[in-house]
Amino acid sequence: MNRSVRGALLCAALSSVASAVWAEDVIELNTIYIGTYELGTELNDVDVTGDDLARTKPTDLQDVFKGEPTVAVGSSIPTSQKIYVNGVEETNLVVTIDGSRQNNKVFHHAATNIIDPALLKAVKVAPGVASADQGPGALGGALAFETKDVADLLEVGDDFGGFTALEFNSNGGTVTTGNAIYGRQGGFEYLGYLKYAGGNEFKDGSDNEVVGSGVNLWSGLAKFAFETADAGRFELSYERLIDDNARPFRANMGGVLVGRPVPPTQIYDFDRQNIVLSYQDARGPMWNxxxxxxxxxxxxxxxxxxxxxxxxxxxxxxxAENTFELSLGDIVAGVDFYQDSTDLAYTDMGVAYASKEKASNVGAFVQANLEPTDYLTLSAGLRADHQKFTGVDGSVFEDSGVSSNISGEIMLGNNLTVSAGYSSVWGGAALAESFLLNPAWTYAGGVEAVTSENHYLAAEYETNGFTFKGKKFRTAIDNARAPSWSGGSALTSDLVSDGYELGVGYDWGVGFVNVAYADVTTELNGAPADSYTGN
Structure with a gap:
């Protein structure tokens, strides 16, 4: 039986059971996460579902991805936690929150995408090979965060709800409180959530205080939606996170051992916002x-x-995109755009300056997800992008490029599944991080477009409750922009990340255990890359 059919049958079975139990009013069901298999390459994608999040109850991004060996998150302080996928930092991935592109490369010593795990409904990672509709510049893949909706919080038949939570952590004396209210009436939905966490530095296993690990965090989410069978779904969401506290002078380092004397800590005031207006209509088959x-x-x-x-x-x-449903699968086609900017205002001992870079991009894409037989799925896509880049000195550069991807998955018998994929990505000119912008930069040599190639080969074998997995992958990024404040604006590097993943699991029905291992080697310009040069 093919995977799409199995997923649909599972949905139908669970829905039938829930309806029967509700009708007899015998027992109240807990929240059930119901999902279907998607066409594509499941062996490569990393899906953190609502079930996973409910089970692990993550407090930071390390907890979110702790079961995924090829997704690494560094640091014990959220302010400096960076995500690495197959050895590639998230700044080389397309990162979205509720479909909104994130341009968060501010400071290489700090995190880029801090998000409150309590807000998350699901996280999807496409390591290396990403589809064309996931956005422009997916050099090392794609990372998508999805926040909760009212339907994820209310039971069927309920129209109003809320909760309040209070937590205390004796290590650091951290108090966390979260409050939410949500409801629906007719076709309208509303959700409001606010969280605050405050506390002192925590201690490590040797009873030493971790410098700069104090907590002072605000997180919030507001959503309003209207949905009917005839009009589709309109949704407006606003999400914000503020983290303001003393951190190590370089947030991802224990201390600065060379150079000018510096204090052990300085204030890091971090503020990230995300506003999304969306519309969806899934009446199909040719108009979605x-x-x-x-x-x-x-x-x-x-x-x-x-x-x-x-x-x-x-x-x-x-x-703007549309999904065309066909007998063999679907085709997604559309256009997208972005206008990104990064700027820095600097003041020190009477010296002050401001610098800014910006880039705009318009793209068109098509992605086909097909299932020719019960045992074979194929996915292939193409996108074209045109970018305009403006430097700190007003220099303007325009360039265009094409990206492509292809992947497939085949079931060999009833136990073995094999998958493979390849992508070639044109990423245009990358913006420098804010804290490196130098008003003295010139762009006489131009700014090269960054490109990449990704491929993987994966296999999975299932028997008697056991699952054995293996994957080999490689990402090669050429002309990755690597500017330094004094070294110039047009410096580039070539990055290669090569590795493999092995895993084994056993599922006995009411529980499971998984063990996985990843080995990743990264090189920068032919030499081993460490955590600093690999930024």
Whole structure:
């Protein structure tokens, strides 16, 4: 039986059982996460579902991905937690929150995408090979966060709900409180959530205080939606996270051992916002449109009143696409755009300056997800992009490129599944991080477009409750922009990430256990890359 059919039957079976139990009013069911298999390459994608999040109850991004060996998250302090997929930092991936493109590369010593796990409904990672409709510049793949809706919080038949939660962690004396209210009436839905966490530095296993690990965090989410069978679904969401506290002078380092004397900590004031307006209509089969218009921004201020660095990035972006349902699968086609910018305002001992880079892009894409037989799925896509880049000195560069991807999965008998994929990506000119922007930069040599090639080969064998997995992958990024404040604006590097993943699991029906291992080697310009040069 093919995977799509199995998923649909599972949905039908669970829905039937739930309806029968509800009708007899015998027992109240807990929340059930119901999903179907998607066409594509399941052996490569990483899906953190609602079930996974409910089971692990993550408090930070390390907890979200702790079961995925090829997704690594560094640091014990959220302010400096970065995500690496197959050894490639998230700044080389297409990152979205509720479909909104994120442009968060502010400071290489700080995190880029801090998000409250309590808000998450699901997280989807496409390591290396990403589909054309996931957005432009998917050099090392794609990472998509999806926040909760009212339907994820209310039981069937309920129209109003809410909760309040209070937590205390004795290590650091951290108090966390979260409050939410949500409901629906007719076709209208509303959701409001606010969380605050505050506390002191925590201690490590040797009873030493971890410098700069104090907590002062605000997180919130507001959603309003209207949906009817005839009109489709309109949704407006606003999500914001503020983290403001003393951190290590370089947030991802224990201390600065060379160079000028520096204090052990400085204030890191981090503020990220995300606004999304979307419309979906899934009446099919040939008219299933989706429209997204979004704005995201990240602000990071460090230092003290006499010496501050204020970095700001933002993205105004959107897309319009339609899914055409066919007998063999579906085809997604559409257009998208972004207008990204990054800027820095710097003040120190009477010296002050401001610098800015910006880029705009318009793209068109088509992605086919097909299932020719019960045992074979294929996915192939193509996108074309045109970009305009503006440097700090006003220099303007325009360039165009094409990206492609193809992947497939075949079931050999009833136990063995084999999958493979390849992508070639044109990413245009990458913006520098805010904290490196130098008003003295010139772009006489131009700014090269960054490109990449990704491929993987994976296999999975299932027997008697056991699952054995293996995957080999490689990502090669050419002309990755690697500017330094004093070294110039047009520096580039070539990155190669090569590795494999092995895993074994056993499922006995009411429980399971999984063990997985990943080995990743990264090289920068032919030499081993460490955590600093690999930024």
């Amino acid at each position: 449109p989706e429209f997204v218009l979004a704005f995201s921004s990240t602000d990071l201020s460090t230092g003290d009143p006499g010496a501050t660095s204020d970095g700001h990035t933002q993205s105004f972006n959107g897309k």
